[in-house]
Amino acid sequence: MTPKYRGDDNDWLDSEKERGSHGSGRLAKKKKPKAGYLVVTEATATVTEVFPNQCRVLIDDESAENRDFACTYRKAKLPNPDIRERAPVAVGDRVRFEKIGARDGVIDGVAERRNLLARPAPESAQRHVLVANIDTLVIVAACREPVFTPGLVDRFLVAAQAQEIEAIICVTKMDLYEGGEKPWKLYADIGFKVIETGSKDGEGVDELAETIDGKLATFCGHSGVGKTSILSALRGEEVGRTAEVSTSTGKGQHTTTGAYLIPGSKLIDTPGVRAFGLLDIEPDELKTFFPEFTGMICSESDCRHRYEEGCGVQELPRYPSYRRMLESLIAGEG
Ligand SMILES: Nc1nc2c(ncn2[C@@H]2O[C@H](COP(=O)(O)OP(=O)(O)O)[C@@H](O)[C@H]2O)c(=O)[nH]1
Ligand SMILES: [Mg+2]
Ligand SMILES: [Zn+2]
Missing domain, CATH: 2.40.50.140 (Nucleic acid-binding proteins)
Structure with a gap:
């Protein structure tokens, strides 16, 4: 059964415009016990x-x-x-x-x-x-169809690191790989865990299963990259959400386009989310989520990697991603 999501590009799903006009909201960084919450x-x-x-x-x-x-x-x-x-x-x-x-x-x-x-x-x-209280964010991106988009991966990586959530990159549809440069290799070089997978032929499924074993793992990524397929491969059966719930207090409700914890597992599927809000990240803190920037030489010791002369990170492959996020944080757009 194929889950019947209400389309991935409408409703509340991400767009630059929406992010711009509503911001991301912020939560207190240091998690002191908050009134009203249970221990x-x-x-x-x-x-x-x-x-x-x-x-x-x-x-x-x-x-x-x-x-x-x-x-x-x-x-x-x-x-x-x-x-x-x-x-x-x-x-x-x-x-x-x-x-x-x-x-x-x-x-x-x-x-x-x-x-x-x-x-x-x-x-x-x-x-x-x-989602809340997760152990791992599995950032799913297809090697082809749709094309691998590093900017998206970068934004997910920052959102996860800022919440101290382990992130791994799962490249799907490797059966479609036709040789040539692998743009995801960069992430492995930087030190992120990257797993090449395919739900059609089962490539990498065992490695992925081992990597997330026992952890509450959320699968995110653009619509059509193969999230539900790889989750089905992990489960050994088609995964899909229940059609509706009904209670004695209310009539059946239609499904929503939210996240979904697959019964009997610790796996959470999500609809095509283009990005998470960059919650609680100060502009000056952003660089700490780009580990490869550490150790680069800039002429100013507390370089913000923005307009500074002699900034050593501007040649790095992920600099354009960093800069886009920095500008949106400075503009208060999260
Ligand atoms: N060739 C190939 N196609 C795949 C693979 N995984 C998923 N697909 C196809 O990609 C499309 C989107 O897959 P789906 O799992 O629904 O993506 P989701 O939107 O991220 O959940 C479907 O038509 C799948 O059949 C794969 O490993 N190889
Ligand atoms: Mg899906
Ligand atoms: Zn710099």
Whole structure:
């Protein structure tokens, strides 16, 4: 079954214009305990999918007959985030769950997040948190069809590093590789983990599985790069989201275009996301997410790598990406 996403290029999906007019929102860098959030040990379930007014959770209790519940929210008890969020929870959130029926429950508490990846929702001042508390971000890019786009990879890499999330690059569709220069090799040279894969012929699937084993891993990347296919290869079966949820308190809801934790796994699929917001990154901090800049010689010791004379990093391959992100951070666009 092919998941029926509502198209990858509409709704809240990324565009320069939207990012520009709404910014990314910021969260406090040092994660002091925030009012309204639970401590992690109070949580009893993990959010697996988010719908307009409810969500789906997997409860921790492994002895339970059913662990998958559709939940509504006890809103008065949920935290009030600094920045208004589109939904009270995100996929990966640890929550306190109260059972109210065989398959229904209510969420009355959300634990503090270790990390999050978000995007601004268009047409509103709300932030859309896609995933929280993840261990690894798998940045998926096709070697061909669609063409490998380094700028996109760079933005994902920065977003992950800023949230202290391990990032790996998964190059898909290697069966389509026709020789010649491999633009993703650069990332391996810099020190990032790069895995060449193919869901058609199974190339690299074992290596990918080993690399993310036991970790809550989110697969991101442009629409059509092969995320769902490689996830299906990892699972050994077609993965797809459930068509709808229904609870005793509400009628069925249609699927949304959010992230989705594949049942029985620690793998999260996402629709074609072009970028995550560059949350909480100061312009001067950006260079620290480009490890290859370290050790380059600039004539100014605290060079911002912008207009400075004698700046040694401007010849590096990822400089144009750095510069685009720097300018957007300086303009407050995240
Ligand atoms: N040749 C080839 N095509 C692939 C491979 N993986 C996915 N595709 C095709 O690429 C298209 C998009 O794949 P999909 O997994 O839906 O991408 P997603 O949008 O990133 O989830 C589909 O037509 C797949 O059949 C691969 O390894 N090799
Ligand atoms: Mg997909
Ligand atoms: Zn410089």
